[in-house]
Amino acid sequence: MGLIGQSRIKSPWVLHFDCGSCNGCDIEILAALTPKFDAERFGIINIGDPKQADILVVTGPMNLRNFRVLKTLYEQMPDPKAVMAVGSCGCTGGIFFNCPNVLGGIDKAIPVDVYVPGCAARPEQIIDGFVLALKKLAEKSSEGGTKK
């Protein structure tokens, strides 16, 4: 792995998207970024821009209104990228499974690399998920993600 591959693992910028979650998981994700858990020591920054992000973190059950937004955000992120589904709803649809307007887990619309279950997922679990996502990112970049 070259210098760029190393840097990729050291500086994952996160895009956080809420697919209609109850905000439980969102609060935990933000908790992971606050002083107590301090995800920035791994270089993780919550960036608001899909064009500069490396990891897409999605919470909540995907529904008929927002799955297009999710797809657009995914397409706007340049390669190499990883997707992380946080919380029971993001993984499978959770308690909203089979509701008429809910499509289920976000893996129905975009490929998911890491699933972080829990209702709500804990900050420690979310940081663990980031570590797994970084491994995926490293694998992807060694598969020729550096090609321009």
Place this chain on the structure above:
Amino acid sequence: MLEALAPYALPIIFIILSPVIGGLLMGVDRKITARMQSRIGPPLVQPFYDVMKLWGKKPFITNIFQPILAFGYMGFAFLALALVAFGMDMLIILFTVAIADICLVGAGYSSKSPFSYFGARRELLVIIAYEPLLFLTAICIYLVSGSFLLSQLFLLGLPLAMLLPGVYLTMALVLLAELKKSPYDVSASAHAHQELVRGVYTEFSGYSMALVELGHWGKAVLMLSFLALFWANNLVLGSALAFVFFFATIVIDNSYPRLTWQKMIRTFWIAGFALILLNLAGLIIIGVI
């Protein structure tokens, strides 16, 4: 041959090292910010990781102008730095920095994204706020030293900061805006503040974002070397004081929220013009000019 090149050695070493200094400054900034929020913070070399990662990402270019202008931003910022290192004309340096800023604004306007459009508009407002003060600074330096050349500052008997304390403080104020720090980060701010997505940076991605980041480092080093040149006779003290001002901007960034653009221009112009005019009045009273 080598003796002839000797006077150029120091400036050239400074220019070559300036991206490293700029990156480390940003790293120190993030580390101190983290410590102020009682976090551990990222490693000191984190900005280098960020730039290298951005460089390696697949480019996502909205139009051909954007990377060209991003390169222009970086290029003109470092060109201005080179001119400072060789002690060139203050006016030419200010024009070069202005071109670098205009490149960033142009890159913001080149995309159809409303966020980038808004960011570019706000970047123009920031330029309107600090540019008159920078030019007044150049004029004050001319009045005191009789030349726009920065190399003339070394021939002055007194350090410039003794003669122009008001102008010195105004430059410290401009440093806040140039580094895109709160309360003057209306166009775009460094990491972890989100408003209007990423302001003027919204449409940059991959290597063009890396170029913009490099240009930002260049401008940071440029402003700090300006501050250091106010103590041209004693550059060690000047650099130390420049770092004190850099630390002060980090403290201010962490303790003040962002201002609206109206308040930004008002505070900038009232504080800046008052400081500079008081300074000039004082100089006239004691009979220096």
